[in-house]
Amino acid sequence: MVTLFVRDLRVQYGSGDNAVNAVDGVSFSLEDNESIGIVGESACGKSTLGLAIVRSIPGGRVISGDILLDSKSILNVSEEEFTGNIRWKKIAMVFQGAMNSLDPVFTIKQQFEEILQVHGYSGDRIKTINDAVDAVGLPVSVLDKFPHEISGGMKQRAVIAMALLLRPKLVIADEPTTALDVLVQAQIISLLKKMKKEGMSLVLISHDLGIVSEISDKVAIMYAGKIVEFGTMQEVYSNPKHPYTQALLKSTPKIKGGLDLISLKGNPPSLASPPAGCRFYDRCPEAKERCETEPPVTKTKTGYVSCWLYEESK
């Protein structure tokens, strides 16, 4: 059983004039055995948000807000307790590009063993490793191979198996299907679905709304460090409210109806000096005067949307 509540979280890289608030007042919640997709274009802060949840932000720090796991703040516990009892045991992360950072000089088995070693695992190591590999549909023969001897899809399964090794209740998977061909993508998606069926909660980070829609119960659309729309997958996908979400959906290729494809003009604002009002203002086809100076948040049936178009429903 695990619930996650991220409340008004701010994460900063650098300091002074160089400070970048990569996550800037983000809130969302995840119930037990739910999955949430975090979607948005490159550099909007998705990985930073995931890294904050496992308290491992190289070069960055949480400057305000909170992260509650089963109603208890994980930002206040000591590093010792977090490392010993929470990271990898309750929350594990499949880091973006992790399959490319497998150590080339060690076999896959040695890399699994090292994780158990670091955590002082006292159970049956061989069985635990074999079970994890089996759970992701890999043959145990993979364990004796070096990373360069297995395919990209197999490597990605191996890093997912590593995250599952200590049976965490919550897994954060950062772009787990990026750079894989569509058939392997489909395999990884069905693997994540299976993990969810077996009781795991999932935070799936992706720039691809199509992939997220396959797995997620909820979705958070991020733009320039903020969540601009949050709700159930069903509601957001069938009735996107924020103009950015609408643009994102229209720019997702479909086999049928691909002629609708649009591409957004312009670029997201700098996170070092973001605009005062809505961060999508410059690119928004619906922008009004007040959007330039005042950022809104409006409740929806199942979440919220940060857009003045919906002010009336407040």
Ligand SMILES: Nc1ncnc2c1ncn2[C@@H]1O[C@H](COP(=O)(O)OP(=O)(O)OP(=O)(O)O)[C@@H](O)[C@H]1O
């Ligand atoms: N270590 C760092 N030091 C300084 N700035 C950083 C650092 N890591 C990330 N950033 C900045 O923080 C912002 C968010 O980066 P992040 O990696 O979270 O984005 P992302 O949404 O995961 O992007 P992508 O889809 O490309 O993976 C970007 O502007 C990035 O340049």
Ligand SMILES: [Mg+2]
């Ligand atoms: Mg990223």
